[in-house]
Structure formats: C-alpha cells, structure tokens
Amino acid sequence: MKIKNSFRDLRWRHALPGFLIATGVMVLLAGCARRPPYFALKPPGAPVASPRQVDTAPRSAEATPRPADVTPKQAEAAPRPADAAPRELGFTSLFDGQTLNGWTLVGQHGAGYGVTNGVIYCARGGGGNLFTEKEYEDFILRFEFKLEDGANSGIGIRAPLEGEAAFLGMEIQILEEGAAERGRWGKLQPDQSHGSIYDVVAAAQGALKPPGQWNTEEITARGRHIKVVVNGITILDANLNTVSDPLTIAKHPGLFRERGHIGLLGHNDYVEFRQIRVKELPRAKNANARPEDFTALFNGKDLTGWKGLVTDPKQRATMKPAELAARQVAANELMRANWQVEDGALVYRGTNFDNLCTAKDYANFELVADWRIAPGSDSGFYLRGTPQVQIWDPFTPPIKAGNEVGSGGLFNNQTNAAKPLRVADQPVGEWNRIRIVLVGNKAHVFLNDELVVNNTVLENYWQRDLSLFPIGPIELQAHQTPVWFKNLYLRELPAR
Numbered sequence: 001m002k003i004k005n006s007f008r009d010l011r012w013r014h015a016l017p018g019f020l021i022a023t024g025v026m027v028l029l030a031g032c033a034r035r036p037p038y039f040a041l042k043p044p045g046a047p048v049a050s051p052r053q054v055d056t057a058p059r060s061a062e063a064t065p066r067p068a069d070v071t072p073k074q075a076e077a078a079p080r081p082a083d084a085a086p087r088e089l090g091f092t093s094l095f096d097g098q099t100l101n102g103w104t105l106v107g108q109h110g111a112g113y114g115v116t117n118g119v120i121y122c123a124r125g126g127g128g129n130l131f132t133e134k135e136y137e138d139f140i141l142r143f144e145f146k147l148e149d150g151a152n153s154g155i156g157i158r159a160p161l162e163g164e165a166a167f168l169g170m171e172i173q174i175l176e177e178g179a180a181e182r183g184r185w186g187k188l189q190p191d192q193s194h195g196s197i198y199d200v201v202a203a204a205q206g207a208l209k210p211p212g213q214w215n216t217e218e219i220t221a222r223g224r225h226i227k228v229v230v231n232g233i234t235i236l237d238a239n240l241n242t243v244s245d246p247l248t249i250a251k252h253p254g255l256f257r258e259r260g261h262i263g264l265l266g267h268n269d270y271v272e273f274r275q276i277r278v279k280e281l282p283r284a285k286n287a288n289a290r291p292e293d294f295t296a297l298f299n300g301k302d303l304t305g306w307k308g309l310v311t312d313p314k315q316r317a318t319m320k321p322a323e324l325a326a327r328q329v330a331a332n333e334l335m336r337a338n339w340q341v342e343d344g345a346l347v348y349r350g351t352n353f354d355n356l357c358t359a360k361d362y363a364n365f366e367l368v369a370d371w372r373i374a375p376g377s378d379s380g381f382y383l384r385g386t387p388q389v390q391i392w393d394p395f396t397p398p399i400k401a402g403n404e405v406g407s408g409g410l411f412n413n414q415t416n417a418a419k420p421l422r423v424a425d426q427p428v429g430e431w432n433r434i435r436i437v438l439v440g441n442k443a444h445v446f447l448n449d450e451l452v453v454n455n456t457v458l459e460n461y462w463q464r465d466l467s468l469f470p471i472g473p474i475e476l477q478a479h480q481t482p483v484w485f486k487n488l489y490l491r492e493l494p495a496r
Contacts, residue, residue: 088142088277088279090279090280091140091142091277091278091279092277092278092279092280093276093277094132094262094276094277094278095120095273095274095275095276097115097118097274098115098118099115100113100115100120100130102132102133102134103130103131103132103133104130104131104132104133104161105128105129105130105131106128106129106130106131106161106162107128107129108126108127108128109126109127109128109268110123110124110125110126110127110268111123111125111126112126112127112128112130112266113126113127113128113130113264113266118274119146119272119273119274120264120272120273120274120276121270121271121272121273122153122264122266122269122270122271123266123270124268124269124270125268126266126268127153127265127266127267127268127269128266129156129159129165129263129264129265129266130263130264130266131156131159131161131261131262131263132261132262132263133261134261135259135260135261136157136158136221136259136260136261136262136278136280137158137258137259137280137283138221138222138223138280138281138282138283139220139221139262139278139279139280139281140218140219140220140278140279140281141155141157141218141219141220141221141262141276141277141278142216142217142218142275142276142277142278142279143155143216143217143273143274143275143276143277144214144215144216144217144273144274144275145174145214145215145217145271145272145273145274146212146213146214146215146271146272147174147176147208147211147212147215147271148176148211148212148269148270148271149176149178149179149211150176150178150179150184150269151174151175151176151179151211151269151270151271152174152175152176152185152267152268152269153174153175153264153265153266153267153269153271154166154171154172154173154174154198154264154265154267155171155172155174155217155219155262155263155264155265156169156170156171156172156260156261156262156263156264156265157169157170157171157172157219157221157226157260157262157263158170158221158254158257158258158259158260158261159171159254159257159260159261159262159263160257160260160261160451161261165254165263165265166198166199166254166265167199167251167252167253167254168253168254168257168451168454169254169257169260169261169263170197170198170200170226170252170254170255171197171198171265172195172196172197172198172219172226172228173192173193173194173195173196173197173198173203174194174271175192175193175194176194176208176211177193177194177205177206177208178210178211180193180194189202190202193205194207194208194230194235195207195217195228195230195235195236196236197226197236197238199248199251199252200240200243200248200252200255201226201236201238201240201243202236203228203235203236204233204235204236205235206233207230207231207233207235208230208231209231214274215230215231216230216231216232217229217230217231222281223283223291223292224239224240224241224292224293225237225238225239225240226238226240240255241292241293241491243255244493244494246364246439246440249437249439249444249493250439250442250455251455253437253444253446253451253454253455256366256435256437256444256446257446257449257451258449259449262278288300288344288486288487290489291368291489291491293491294366294368294489294490294491295489295490295491295492296488296489297358297474297488297489297490298346298485298486298487298488300341300344300486301341301344302341303335303336303339303341303346303356305358305359305360306335306339306356306357306358306359307328307331307332307335307357307358307359308328308330308331308332308333308334308335308354308356308357309331309335309354309355309356309357309475310324310327310328310331311327312385312462313385313386313462313469313472314462314463331354334350334352334354335354335356337350338350338352338354338478339356339478342484344486345484345485345486346476346484346485346486346488347482347483347484347485348379348476348478348481348482348483349482350478350480351480352478352480353477353478353479353480354478355382355475355476355477355478356475356476356478357385357473357474357475358473358474358475359473360473361384361471361472361473362384362471362472362473362474362490362492363384363470363471363492363495364438364439364440364492364493364494364495365437365438365474365490365491365492365493366435366436366437366490366491366493367381367434367435367436367437367438367474367488367489367490368433368434368435368487368488368489368490369381369433369434369485369486369487369488369489370431370432370433370434370485370486370487370488371391371431371432371434371483371484371485371486372426372429372430372431372432372483372484373391373392373393373428373429373481373482373483373484374428374429374481374482374483375393375396375428375429376393376396376481377391377392377393377479377481377482377483378391378392378393378403378479378480378481379391379392379476379477379478379479379481379483380392380411380477380479381434381436381474381475381476381477382473382474382475382477383436383438383443383458383468383472383474384438384468384469384470384471384472384473384474385462385469385472385473385475386458386460386461386462386468386469386472387411387412387461387477388410388411388412388461388477389408389409389410389411389434389436389443389445389453390407390408390409390410390411390420391407391477391483392407393428394406394407394423394425395425395427395428396428402419404423405419405420405423406420406422406423406424406425406447406452407420407424407425407432407434407447407452408420408424408434408445408446408447408452408453409445409452409453410443410445410453410456410458410459412459412461413456413457413458413459414459414464415457415459416456416457416458416459417453417456420445420447420452420453421451421452421453421454422450422452424447424448424450424452425447425448426448431486432447432448433447433448433449433487434446434447435449437493438458439493440468441457441458441467441468442455442456442457442458443455443456443457443458470495474490
C-alpha cells in the first residue's frame with residue numbers, strides 16, 4: 001500500500017504543473033475571445049493608409065492631449081453636442097453647434113449668417129462680419145471650413161467691431177484657389193491668396209482641398225508673429241515687424257493692434273464653418289519688458305540718453321556751434337533740476353516748459369510709452385521736435401480748452417484732424433499705454449489699444465508752409481504740471 005500510494009503521489013506531482021499550465025491557457029484564450037482585439041487585420045486587398053492619410057490635422061507646439069490629460073471635471077463641464085469641436089487641452093469652443101451665442105453680427109447684408117446641421121454658414125448673397133463678443137490678444141485658433149467653387153471669405157483677427165476689419169485689424173484670407181487661377185477676380189496680387197494676411201503678407205498656395213471638401217486651418221497670433229497652417233501644411237509664418245512699406249503701414253494700422261475680436265468676414269459667398277475653438281496664449285505681464293526689435297529710451301534709473309531743450313528747431317538751426325553748445329549746458333542743468341527719476345519713472349517736478357529731449361534724432365519710428373498724470377495736468381509727445389501728440393485730463397472739472405475729447409490727438413493741427421477719434425484715457429492717476437507710429441508726415445496713434453489717430457498728417461507747427469521735418473528728437477512735454485513716464489521703447493522704421 002505504501003508503495004502504491006507513493007507511486008500515485010509521485011504521478012500527481014508530475015502531472016500537476018502541466019495541468020495548471022493547460023488550465024491557464026484555456027482561461028486566457030477564453031478571455032481573448034470575449035475582449036475586442038487591439039488590432040484588427042484588414043481583409044485581403046484593403047488599402048493601407050499612408051502617414052499623411054492617417055493624420056492631416058494641423059499641429060503646433062501645443063500638442064493635442066491624450067484622454068488622460070483631461071480631468072474628470074473638465075470632461076463633465078465641456079458641452080458635447082454631436083458636431084462640437086474635439087476636446088483639446090486649453091482650447092475653448094467658440095461655437096456650440098446649434099446657435100450663434102457668443103457672436104455678434106456687424107454690417108449684415110442679405111441673410112447674413114445661420115446655423116444648420118452643426119455648422120455656421122454665410123448665406124449666398126449675404127454676410128457681414130460675425131465677430132466673437134470677446135476680444136483676444138495672443139491665441140491659437142482652430143476651425144474647419146468648406147468652400148464652394150469660387151467662394152471668397154476671410155477670418156478677422158484682433159479686429160475692432162467698427163470699420164474695415166482687414167485694415168483696422170487683420171484679415172486672414174479665405175479664397176477658393178481654382179476660381180482664382182481661372183481669373184474670376186482678375187489678376188490677384190500674391191497677398192490676396194488663401195491664407196495670406198490680406199494686402200500685407202502672401203501665403204504659399206496648394207494646401208486647399210477641392211471645393212466641397214472640409215479643410216482644417218490653424219491660425220496662431222503670438223505678439224507680432226502670425227502663422228497659418230492649412231490641412232497640416234504651414235503656408236504662412238510672418239513677423240509683422242518686417243513690414244516696412246510706407247503705403248502698407250499707412251493703410252493697415254491694425255498691424256499694430258494688440259488685441260481685438262475674431263471674426264468670420266462674409267463676402268456674399270456660401271461658406272461653412274465648424275469645430276471653431278481657441279486657446280488663449282499667456283503673454284508676459286512684465287510691463288517693463290522690452291518688446292521684440294525695440295530699443296529702450298529710458299533705463300529706469302537715470303537720465304542717460306536724454307538732454308534738455310534748447311528753444312525750437314527753427315531757432316536752433318540758426319545758431320553757431322559754440323552758442324548751441326553753451327545753451328545746451330544750461331538746458332541740461334535745468335533738466336536735472338526739474339526732471340526726476342522716481343520708482344523707475346521719469347517725473348516732471350518743475351513749473352516751466354522745459355521739455356525733456358532724446359539725445360538722438362529719429363525719422364520714422366514706432367514708439368511705445370506708459371504715462372500718467374495728476375488732476376488737471378497737461379503734457380504730450382513732440383515728434384521730430386514738433387508738437388504734438390496731446391496728453392491731458394478729460395475728466396476733472398472744469399473741462400475747458402477742449403480737453404473733454406481725450407488724449408492722443410494731434411493738438412496743433414489746423415488743416416488736418418486735431419481731435420482723437422474717441423476718449424480712450426484711463427482714470428486720472430492710472431497708467432496709460434500709448435503707441436505712436438510715424439512714417440513720413442503721417443501718424444497712427446493707439447491709446448490703451450484703441451486707435452485714436454488713423455493715418456493723419458502731423459503739421460509743421462514751427463513752419464506752417466513746410467512739411468514735417470524729416471528728422472528730429474522725441475520730446476516729453478513739460479507744461480508746468482506733474483506728469484510721469486516709464487517703459488519708453490522705440491523701433492526705427494526704414495526711411496523710404
């Protein structure tokens with residue numbers, strides 16, 4: 001018995017491992033039969049997608065997230081109608097797939113815009129500008145669009161609600177290429193083609209799909225850099241600071257606008273849009289950061305690079321070198337007495353009219369500066385030594401001498417417009433940001449990112465029968481009242 005039982009035990013010990021392995025294999029096979037496979041084999045003869053066919057969506061440094069990147073809270077909060085935009089980390093849908101909520105139509109003609117089957121459409125024979133209610137500064141905009149043969153439209157960026165978006169903001173052109181090649185609109189300029197910054201920078205062609213097919217587009221606006229990607233192909237990558245043609249700068253003050261609305265710009269042709277979403281890009285809020293391609297006029301510490309005012313340009317031109325040098329010494333002494341540096345700002349503490357002048361002369365330029373005033377203060381910027389872009393108090397009673405119109409106007413003009421287009425001042429005591437673009441004898445002026453002077457001649461105050469001096473200093477006006485300046489930066493533009 002003992003031998004028999006021992007033999008049986010030994011036989012079981014040898015059989016057990018094989019039994020367990022066989023059982024595990026059967027369980028594994030049974031589980032696989034119930035679980036969908038990760039990879040499904042294609043039937044014989046099925047086409048194999050190329051990498052370009054697999055994924056033609058535009059890509060940027062901000063990659064599309066994996067599902068794990070979206071938190072449960074985000075997934076629960078995000079609306080998901082049937083045709084809503086795909087979930088992408090940091091992106092917000094601008095179109096709910098059902099209504100035009102969040103949009104405002106300006107200048108409607110014909111039937112304007114509507115919603116059908118999860119798309120926004122511009123009606124045939126209709127349109128206008130359909131703008132987001134919200135303004136955007138730096139962003140990535142993604143959307144899909146479908147064109148009919150010969151369709152023409154556009155995307156407005158950093159645009160105001162009023163006026164021509166293509167000029168007071170920017171328009172990224174949408175244009176069916178086949179009709180353009182056939183000459184439907186005559187001979188187009190390169191910067192009128194699809195994806196171009198209209199009338200400014202030309203885009204490469206050939207990325208659009210045929211009419212009736214959906215295209216993807218991504219527009220990135222980051223500072224002065226504009227990038228356009230169509231169906232995964234980069235067709236435009238532009239730095240607006242390279243735009244130097246005087247006529248282009250004159251026609252397009254929107255190139256200098258820092259924020260504005262996104263818009264669908266309809267031109268009477270039927271176009272469909274869907275999956276419209278935007279990701280706002282943070283911009284460094286260090287107000288003292290030097291903008292790209294600009295030079296600091298003020299170092300925040302002392303009066304290096306500045307000098308006192310010696311009379312006016314007309315009189316200076318008549319002085320002999322020795323007299324001018326002596327007068328400059330006296331002017332610099334007065335400058336050091338009345339112009340102070342306090343907490344990183346230039347402050348006028350005198351009671352005279354002793355302007356602070358750049359040591360260098362400038363011709364064409366873009367100037368950025370922050371300023372603030374006390375109640376009742378009066379000041380301004382002299383350009384090439386000529387008055388002036390006005391600064392004053394439009395709020396504190398009594399309002400007199402026209403200051404109710406606000407700052408930024410070309411105060412001394414007599415023939416051309418002298419008043420600003422609107423009041424854009426911050427409350428007295430708060431900082432304002434001004435941007436002045438001077439090319440030739442014409443100026444654009446933005447106050448707190450509102451266009452208050454549009455391509456207006458600055459007249460020669462000193463010699464009314466002559467055009468503006470071709471070169472001269474920039475002056476900060478002293479007008480017997482306190483005024484503060486900081487963050488003064490300048491970018492020279494070609495003199496052509």
